[in-house]
Amino acid sequence: MDGIAWAASAMVAARTRLEIATENLANVSTDGFRRIDARGFLTALGVTIARRTSGEGGALRHTGRDFDLAILGRGAFRVRDSAGRVSETRAGGFIREADGTLHDCRGRVVLGLHGALRVPSGGIVDARALGLPPASRVRSGFLEGPAVDAIAEMIDVLSAERSFESAEKAVAAIDATRQKSADTARVK
């Protein structure tokens, strides 16, 4: 493979690492957020970066609200938006509506085993009703905080910037060498 193509793939990889680090940094206050790991691989086409969501959850934060729920163990809350799309989230800051259903901050309704979960007035939510795995439990009054370390992400931002610079220098150096050989050829 061509030297310039190698160096260019390193530039693109540094760019992707910066994208991932800024995405993590942006979510430094998002409850339930799991950091995205950037992993570099060497392939026949140069360096590529694979994104993988980390399995590590954030620390629990005490809030004291009845419907701030944190999952201890595996599993996620299943929520359905107004268009009917179901997604999973670990962010458990819910509001109990007048009809007893729970909604998250985006207005999505929390699903139980059979359709929307309904909680009677003064009731509590348990892991079984949410359809979580048997070993998981739900803790009321707590939220799972973001699993992002701002300092580590800052270092990633800086190191991505520097690798981008180094790769750019390599591209420029190879380009300059080729320029010279082209010039030499012209003189002769």
Added chain:
Amino acid sequence: MDRALFAAASGMAAQQRNLDTIADNLANAGVVGFKGSAQSFAELIAPGGQGLGTVALGSRVLFAQGKLARSGGPFDLAIDGPGFFTVVDGRGRRLYTRDGAFSRSADGTLRNAADYRLAGITIPRDALTVTVGGDGSVRATFAVGARMLGRIRLAEFAAPEHLRPLDGAVFAATPESGGARDVTAGSPDGPKLDFGMLEESNVTIIDAMMQILTAQRAYEANAKGVQAADEMLRIANNLQRG
């Protein structure tokens, strides 16, 4: 649009909103019955599943109980437990508050600092002393004898988090919050009224200061992300000149 630049900028915008909310809490930390708010954030995801940064979804009132403190006011009331006082403003609108710093006005009504009238109770002109029991019953002594004047009822809502916060510690009902439901204080598992006490705001200044510091640092970190993305673009643009 440049993804790194956009993600970092979205983080800055979200932290800016967060700072607004915290500043509002801090400004009202000394207001009786005030309930602090918290901003919620969510990950911003493109239709393809790619993350694009974050978004601030709006603030949510936290109805945690504030500390009850003994006060010197002549007609101070605090609610220990859920519920609100029903007050009526100058235009006859019903509003709900946990600020119980009332005083007797010339027309016999009980009014708070914003001149909102406590619904359902009037004190006769010749009443000498007035006391309120834990169940909301208002008793007055007169030159001759004593008698019960009525009962202060509290309002509860099916979904109190949908109440609309107005200035200070006053809330208005919305269609989502449901209508006010009358509850009587003093039942074993219900709210209790404390006469001669006031409920402090549930914002603690130290917490709010810590939140400000955290939000500021998060803002700065995202600003560094914007700088780094910008620097990369600059380098890429200069490539050709060598």
